Amino acid sequence: MNQLKKLLIIGFVWPEPKSSAAGGRMMQLISIFKENGYEITFVSAAQDSDFMVDLSEFGVIKKSIELNSSSFDDFIKELNPDVVLFDRFMIEEQFGWRVVENCPKAIRILDTEDLHCLRTARQKAFKKNRTFELIDLLSEEVAKREIASILRCDLSLIISEFEMKILKEVFKINQDLLFYLPFLVDEMKEEDLLNLPFFENRNDFVFIGNFLHEPNWNTVQYLKEAIWPSIKKDFPEAVLKVYGAYPSQKALQLHQPKNGFYIMGRAEEANEIVKNARVVLAPIRFGAGLKGKLLEAMQCGTPSVTTSVGSEAMHEDLTWNGFIEDNPDEFAKKAIALYQDENLWKEAQKKGIAIINKCYQKNNYSNQLISLVNSLLINSESHRLHNFMGNLLQHHAYKSTMYMSKWIEAKNKN
Template structure:
């Protein structure tokens, strides 16, 4: 059987959490012949895919050539790695390969992230029924199965948007718990505080500014020699304002190997004020034995019943106190590190989540025709009057000629 991933960007597991997640999903499909296609130019990241026997293709947007490509490939399974990719390509897949099962990976619920951003900037109440939600929920309904990384977002889809539970599946970040390094640098072998996050992702840019402007001045009053190192792919000129060496703040740019970098630091700071999904920076902090201090948004759907060792906060004074305590007290540092390992082993074990996803996909493939016959809203949204994306794309295609 063949599986095709249609990606917005070529997956970069070392640069983005979304890239890491894409690899988690593809690893589940070990019984498929895997292909990946993207509108972006073929890059060095494709070499990593091809090393894992994944064939890479560059495709065009709004172009009949995609129909020819996918008809020749004839996949049994098609994965869209964000709702806007589903909007762009799903009607072409439906035309040429109507029997292919379709999966949407939201990566995170974009409409929730957008709603939180608007609420933060305007001091308005959270509005889940926004314009992004209209598009995102339609994509979920058009596809056969949607993968959700967040248990909180699973609940929102079921309770607020009334999505059938058979159409969505919880698949978090996964790790091989048996491969967690038994010996990691200890408290004395580490120094300073780090932040990490792709700067194309607005929540990361906001968190970095928030840390520099509101948190770090309070930290430096108590620990004047402490440094904050900020890592992130795709930094530009505007991000240079973060670089303030006199205040101990250093913009480090792209991080080639995130896990190796984490091991150098005593504290991993994640003060996100808005966002959605699970946070790769939190997972990697725990995985490397780095004391991780995050906001409620950063830890959403990352922690469950276990004691974190602190109360997540978005208040600068509280975060500064937590940094000071974790940096100065080796016992408290070890408590946070142990708590992180507990979260990993209890909730992110690959042995639990990957087999469950494989079973779910197999069940859908087996009962695809019956599932579609019983899915009224999917049938409704494939009616001509609800396919504006298709006709817009065809108009652009004709215009381009």
């Protein structure tokens, strides 16, 4: 009888699928490995939260760990995982050298979530009121850390085809170290729309996004200051409801019911809210990765209006399920048209289904991922031998990270 393979996931935070797309992505990864017979242990140094998922319900073992502590070394030696998945590059920096030192044969996978260097460089360009260019990435400090982490790992999961292109063309990363893995959902049929609320039974514009995520907070500010006044001018009855986990006091101060602008706070059931809204507004001005909120809108049969950054790498060559518009006045006009024109709205719904079925089918990616991981388990020595830059970085960078961590640990004991 074959022994179960062991997967250790080291989380940046405990998964909160109802709070962020990152939490949903992590649960998709857990599902893929679980379905393929892996025994999964999820550990994190983060504090428990009221909104984290109960991992035991998914057959996952949960354990808290400490930063800069040799207790992790004892733990991982005993567990002896076949595969270790790092949740974001900061976690690989913190624990990667310990994994190498104590379980050198374990396959190391990095889930980037999105390219942090892309998000950071875009945000800086935006704040300086200039156009972002790919060359900006080469001088970005976080890029040096993130790319080093990608090179040190056996495989990195990349959520966006645009980010795959950046990694290969700008940073010259070998394709063998990368695997494109978008959000994964079930197939939809047009008749599924009959099970969703109809046009006449839906009300309001809606935006959903975790307020701790800077691109979301900026989007809410942009809606309030530049777009909502134009919508209200031409459509006085319009209502926008803004939902998001962890709203700040600044965000709550934007609540203005007299103006049809509502800050609603955390959405207990985001899916139900989006299903009953008529149009999703997402004028995102900077960021990276894929936008989970826009894919969720498609699944809910809810058309959306977004920007070129919001729609980036999300729909291949297919027409968007609504409109893509970067000019705020045009954005407002398109939003009103989509809200008021039932035929336009229904056509947009169907376009969303086409995008889901072409770009996000679980079966198209999950089997490939498991096959690749299984191949790495068999051929890890050869794979690593050909990753010279990764070996070089591991030799030097891990030494500095290791000694810094050991210094912090010794300091904490005194």
